[in-house]
Amino acid sequence: MTIAITEETTVKDILEAYPGAVVVFENHGVSVPTQCDDSILDTELGICDSMCHIDDLDALMRDLQLFVNTKTGA
Numbered sequence: 724m725t726i727a728i729t730e731e732t733t734v735k736d737i738l739e740a741y742p743g744a745v746v747v748f749e750n751h752g753v754s755v756p757t758q759c760d761d762s763i764l765d766t767e768l769g770i771c772d773s774m775c776h777i778d779d780l781d782a783l784m785r786d787l788q789l790f791v792n793t794k795t796g797a
Contacts, residue, residue, distance in 0.1 A: 725795040728788040730769030730780070734759070737787060747790050751783045752776065 726732065726740055734755060737744050748755050753775045755763070763771050768784060777783055 725791060728768070728784045728791065730784070731767050732784075733765055733767055734771060735764040737791075738764070741791055741794055743794070744787060744790050747783070747786050750786065752778065 726736060728737070738755065745755055753759070755775075759771075759775055763774060766774065768780065771777070
């Protein structure tokens, strides 16, 4: 199942379906396991960008979608 990465997608949705996506977050300067508390996992990307200090949300969502697409062959 391929998920569409949008501002409404939660961190948990992404990481449960694609645990390796943690690397994409790290490439954007966010270490989810060490920098984000558990509450961030249920937060939508559009909101958590200010909580996790994401500089470019659009770039993160694009890279996450590319990651997901490579894993699903989409």
